[in-house]
Amino acid sequence: NAGVMQNPRHLVRRRGQEARLRCSPMKGHSHVYWYRQLPEEGLKFMVYLQKENIIDESGMPKERFSAEFPKEGPSILRIQQVVRGDSAAYFCASAQQDLETQYFGPGTRLLVL
Amino acid sequence: SQQGEEDPQALSIQEGENATMNCSYKTSINNLQWYRQNSGRGLVHLILIRSNEREKHSGRLRVTLDTSKKSSSLLITASRAADTASYFCATVLYGNNRLAFGKGNQVVVIP
Numbered sequence: 001n002a003g004v005m006q007n008p009r010h011l012v013r014r015r016g017q018e019a020r021l022r023c024s025p026m027k028g029h030s031h032v033y034w035y036r037q038l039p040e041e042g043l044k045f046m047v048y049l050q051k052e053n054i055i056d057e058s059g060m061p062k063e064r065f066s067a068e069f070p071k072e073g074p075s076i077l078r079i080q081q082v083v084r085g086d087s088a089a090y091f092c093a094s095a096q097q098d099l100e101t102q103y104f105g106p107g108t109r110l111l112v113l
Numbered sequence: 114s115q116q117g118e119e120d121p122q123a124l125s126i127q128e129g130e131n132a133t134m135n136c137s138y139k140t141s142i143n144n145l146q147w148y149r150q151n152s153g154r155g156l157v158h159l160i161l162i163r164s165n166e167r168e169k170h171s172g173r174l175r176v177t178l179d180t181s182k183k184s185s186s187l188l189i190t191a192s193r194a195a196d197t198a199s200y201f202c203a204t205v206l207y208g209n210n211r212l213a214f215g216k217g218n219q220v221v222v223i224p
Binding site for chain 2: 031033035041042043044045047055056059091093095098099100101102103104105106107
């Protein structure tokens with residue numbers, strides 16, 4: 001049973017470009033969470049999704065950031081018009097049920113030049 | 114707001130010694146989880162302890178939870194060089210699925 005998969009592992013973008021980060025949850029998991037980690041800091045919650053639904057997006061910046069988890073395919077975290085401050089590691093986690101253990105992917109490290 | 118806060122922030126020990134990290138939080142929780150992160154890597158789940166549990170063991174790990182003091186501790190016994198990593202506690206609140214992470218404890222085990 002493969003773990004949570006994220007791609008790309010590293011992403012370099014210039015200011016103003018778009019970044020698309022993908023997350024495939026563990027098999028059988030329908031709950032997906034996105035977190036952001038700035039250098040030397042802990043992870044900060046961004047958004048919680050179930051299939052085709054955004055359950056909690058209270059940690060998402062109001063502009064430029066969006067997330068989806070379609071019926072088929074991976075969850076996508078999309079950042080439009082990236083700025084240098086978006087440079088961070090973005091982690092996806094999945095869980096089988098609500099309030100259960102979240103299993104993390106290896107992360108996508110975004111660098112905005 | 115950030116829930117978990119670990120103490121101490123950095124710990125350096127000799128191989129074979131025990132390492133203890135503490136985590137405090139502010140509000141009532143559903144459960145508390147400990148994770149390990151090696152430099153530049155993803156997080157590895159270590160252990161989950163629920164609010165109605167006081168202690169859990171997993172291999173060389175021992176986690177305690179004191180809900181009256183709103184604190185948890187992670188003990189790694191007989192440490193190994195491979196235990197060198199950052200350790201994070203994260204809380205899950207009632208009615209809220211997200212993990213709230215502390216800033217992390219960096220542990221260095223010297224061979």
